[in-house]
Amino acid sequence: xxIGPVEWLFSTVLSLYLWIVIASAVFSWLxxxxxxxxxxxxxxxxxxxxxxxTTPLLNPIRKILPNxxxxxxxxxxxxxxxQMVQNFAVPLIPF
Numbered sequence: 001x002x003i004g005p006v007e008w009l010f011s012t013v014l015s016l017y018l019w020i021v022i023a024s025a026v027f028s029w030l031x032x033x034x035x036x037x038x039x040x041x042x043x044x045x046x047x048x049x050x051x052x053x054t055t056p057l058l059n060p061i062r063k064i065l066p067n068x069x070x071x072x073x074x075x076x077x078x079x080x081x082x083q084m085v086q087n088f089a090v091p092l093i094p095f
Contacts, residue, residue, distance in 0.1 A: 004093075011090050017053075018082045024050035025075040054078075 003011070027047045030036045038044040054075075061074040 003091075007072070007090050007093050010093065011086055014082050014086050020050055020053050021075050021078055021082070023057075024054045034063060049075075 023046075027036075027043075031038060031047065036043050037048060054089055057078055058074045061077050062072070065073055065077065
């Protein structure tokens with residue numbers, strides 16, 4: 001079964017967003033453990049961009065999930081959601 005251009009585009013955008021979520025989580029860990037610092041202009045720009053792209057979808061998940069102290073599971077939930085949409089919703093696009 002071949003996929004059409006709309007399915008390919010939608011799946012590619014979801015894959016790129018998945019990698020942005022992963023990069024945002026890794027950056028937050030590296031900043032928290034002081035492996036990298038935000039005084040570097042390039043690092044600060046990348047961190048800010050990833051944060052601005054992921055915060056609108058992570059905040060509603062954070063409101064639903066219970067507080068686990070310093071552990072933030074919202075990126076994991078978002079990644080699972082993206083994977084679910086890629087596997088089940090993208091093949092149903094009628095184009």
